[in-house]
Amino acid sequence: MAEEKEPMFSPKNIKLLTNPINVDNPITKQVLGICSALAVTVKLEPAIVMSLSVLVVLSFGNVIISFMRNGIPSRIRIIVQLVVIAALVILVDQVLKAFAYDVSKQLSVFVGLIITNCIIMGRFEAFAMSNKPWPAFLDGLGNGAGYAWILVAVAFFRELFGTGSLMGMKIIPDSFYDLGYVNNGLVLLPPMALFAVATIIWIQRSRNTDLVED
Amino acid sequence: MNKNSNSYIFIYASVMVVLVAVILTSANLALKPLQDKNKQNEKMINLLGSIGVAADATTAADLYKKHLVKEVIINEKGEEISTFANGELTGTTRAFDVNLKTALYNANSKNITAMPLFVMNNNGETFYIIPLFGKGLWGPIYGNISLDSDKNTVAAVNFGHDSETPGLGAEIILPDFTNRFIGKQIFKDDKFVSVSVIKGGVANQSDIDAINGIDAISGSTLTCNGVTDMLHDCMINYVKYLKQEDK
Numbered sequence: 043m044a045e046e047k048e049p050m051f052s053p054k055n056i057k058l059l060t061n062p063i064n065v066d067n068p069i070t071k072q073v074l075g076i077c078s079a080l081a082v083t084v085k086l087e088p089a090i091v092m093s094l095s096v097l098v099v100l101s102f103g104n105v106i107i108s109f110m111r112n113g114i115p116s117r118i119r120i121i122v123q124l125v126v127i128a129a130l131v132i133l134v135d136q137v138l139k140a141f142a143y144d145v146s147k148q149l150s151v152f153v154g155l156i157i158t159n160c161i162i163m164g165r166f167e168a169f170a171m172s173n174k175p176w177p178a179f180l181d182g183l184g185n186g187a188g189y190a191w192i193l194v195a196v197a198f199f200r201e202l203f204g205t206g207s208l209m210g211m212k213i214i215p216d217s218f219y220d221l222g223y224v225n226n227g228l229v230l231l232p233p234m235a236l237f238a239v240a241t242i243i244w245i246q247r248s249r250n251t252d253l254v255e256d
Numbered sequence: 257m258n259k260n261s262n263s264y265i266f267i268y269a270s271v272m273v274v275l276v277a278v279i280l281t282s283a284n285l286a287l288k289p290l291q292d293k294n295k296q297n298e299k300m301i302n303l304l305g306s307i308g309v310a311a312d313a314t315t316a317a318d319l320y321k322k323h324l325v326k327e328v329i330i331n332e333k334g335e336e337i338s339t340f341a342n343g344e345l346t347g348t349t350r351a352f353d354v355n356l357k358t359a360l361y362n363a364n365s366k367n368i369t370a371m372p373l374f375v376m377n378n379n380g381e382t383f384y385i386i387p388l389f390g391k392g393l394w395g396p397i398y399g400n401i402s403l404d405s406d407k408n409t410v411a412a413v414n415f416g417h418d419s420e421t422p423g424l425g426a427e428i429i430l431p432d433f434t435n436r437f438i439g440k441q442i443f444k445d446d447k448f449v450s451v452s453v454i455k456g457g458v459a460n461q462s463d464i465d466a467i468n469g470i471d472a473i474s475g476s477t478l479t480c481n482g483v484t485d486m487l488h489d490c491m492i493n494y495v496k497y498l499k500q501e502d503k
Contacts, residue, residue: 114259115264117260118268129276133280136291140290141290
């Protein structure tokens, strides 16, 4: 019963929140959710909305699965997890359509594709199925945030160098273009997102050699 | 209780599915009015955009009311079978509520023609706006084309798409492309020819006059062909109406 008295923000719980942002990042360390990192990072705004949507689905999904964990028949647990994800994603989609119509149009199919985002299934299976709701919520928040900052960083880089703007506003002044500067069209294509993620992984591992596998 | 018994699994699954269905249905019902309003606003913004009036979600409804002369639905003989003007509806349906996809399907394969047309007014000029719907490369493309009061010269077009390739086909929505349509004509010697999007440049064509075509976007041939087909297939239903003299 000693566990019951564990403070809400014990060092162990804080770790759940901060680890996925850095050393156990879902994209750079666990290498999950790469596909959506390529797809929605051409512009900053959809990347932010996508990140928030994943964050919400992942945190609440983790909590729901954690509450249900003792009742879920293990033989159909993957199906149960999928139903929870799908239901949450449809809710997010409906809310976006009602309150952020323009953004929901931009994201179009990608909102639906949150269902197949492997980070979510991965965290449900690896963490929420065997932990209490509060740690599960923190784990969801942490992993969602870890996913989010990579997405935003990549989108920042791609929108700035690909179209010369951020959030749709011109950043690179016209005088640069007059001097012969051109937007890099390659940055807008999916491969460049991989290069960007790879660069982040490279920087991260060169600073923290513990992460380097043999 | 044995959690791996078949009966437990069946009961668990059934309860879960019913519960989720109830939650999703109620969310959908609760948010439906807001979503429909967004869609209507978008439609009004696009219609206003095609006569050169900028609007946003908050002003769309008022501006639309102000600039609308009438909404009509026309049949295959070019007759108005339904009119909506000054808030009064004569006939069965408002053109605004017509599902264009269904209307096109009916016109092409069932010979039931009931096509929506919008007559709008801006600074004393009358515009005839024909809504468009067609196939792009990856998904649907749509838009509006507005004709000047001579019912021949293109005043403006706007397009939208769901999933055309960014940087290539998706460029059809940009002013760079849509501005090319301005001043083009859809009739040639009183015969309907539509406006074609021409790969390789309209200047190099022998069979199409420069006034009936525009240059395509390099690398987006299939989307541009989709635009050509959409313009032709939608507008052909209106030819009889457009050729009528003003009464």
